[in-house]
Amino acid sequence: MFKKLLIANRGEIARRINTVAKGMGIRTVAVYSDADAELPFVREADEAVRLGPAPARDSYLNIPALLEAAKATGAEAVHPGYGFVSESAEFASACHAAGITFVGPPPEAMLRMKDKSQARKLVSAAGVPVVPGTEDVLPDVEAARAAAERIGYPVLCKAAGGGGGIGMAAANSPAELEKVFRQCTDRAKAAFGREGVYIERYFPAPRHIEVQILGDHHGHLIHGLERECSIQRRHQKVVEEAPSPLFAEGRNAALADKLFTAALTAARAFGYANAGTVEFLYSDGDIFFIEMNARLQVEHPVTELTTGLDLIGWQLRIAAGERLTVKQEDVKRRGAALEFRIYAEDPVKFFPSPGPLKVYQPPTGEGVRLDSGYAEGNTVTPNYDPMIAKLIVSGATRAEAIERSIQALEGFRIEGIKTNIPLHLRILRDPVFRAGDLNTRFLEQHAKP
Incomplete structure (x- = not known):
């Protein structure tokens, strides 16, 4: 070590x-x-x-x-x-x-994943279901229009080298596509240094499901079950949970097997080792690969709390050349966990709210874990992502985790800046969320102030 x-x-x-x-x-x-x-x-x-x-x-x-x-x-x-x-x-x-x-993973694996259009091609050849779309980056808007006609509107224009929802926009018509193609091209060049974009079918209200992967340099690869990340704003995750309500309590077992098999197949196609995440969309009863992230995810704690895996610990051991001793049959689900990204931002207008943390008193309680970047008296800078902390709450059931989350969020005292805590409470109290009926447009449709 x-x-x-x-x-x-x-x-x-x-x-x-x-x-x-x-x-x-x-x-x-x-x-x-x-x-x-x-x-x-x-x-x-x-x-x-x-x-x-x-x-x-x-x-x-x-x-x-x-x-x-x-x-x-x-x-x-x-x-x-x-x-x-x-x-x-x-x-x-x-x-x-x-x-x-x-x-982290080998550089060669990272290069295979970096270009999302090429990554789609690679995993598709391995038999992983992908969202229908273009095989290569598109040279111009005329090529994009032709592709959209084949795929069918609406379509999603995406930066090939992108991430975090940057350089991504939907189009419902040829006129909209021309606008978003140029917009995504400009944003891709500004954010990632390259203009390449591709398009794929746009699902208006899918679920966003991801699978944790862990593999060593000796050929042993396992999955750490799934997380649901459907609660998003502008393609940025806001609340994550494990397990997904779609698969909790043994629901949709055949689809879960397909999901996990697809995730492991994709990871092998990339030649992956260390911790990573394979992301899918769920729509119309099926799953579709969208990308693989060659790193630890922000939401990894919900997997740790529901499987017992120490993901960072295993990252270090694997990087040091050790063998992964966890077998697939050892990965068992226990309870439920939710993660809330606590941002320095206006909870209604979503404007950033940097400034000093005059009062910063995190909650405590059964099942409460806080991964925080700040302490009372620190100043939240405008230079980086406005996330102050991650509040992760677990329970024996999803319902118990939700109730504990409400108590924890209500007890989280932050003064001096605005935060999105009120937004999280609106989400948790929404009957549709509590029923587990989630999709990526949830915040547009529910939890209004």
């Missing part, structure tokens, strides 16, 4: 990785920008190295600075968390070239 680990991230995920690593006897190195110098993750690590100014390009995305920090502190491995350089094959390759272990 590694003696020293550099954590190439910030906030709550940096703290979580730090806690797990220290529990395994690994010394930790934090890296930080000027905007984050006073945050808990910096002081909790054994060592801390300044990367640079607040902008991510000058700090958390600065590959030379990250490598220099690892070399200067003698870190043998780097855990990238999620976001920033977590899915950068360039960074993973640079780590390997420098003799530093990248805690």
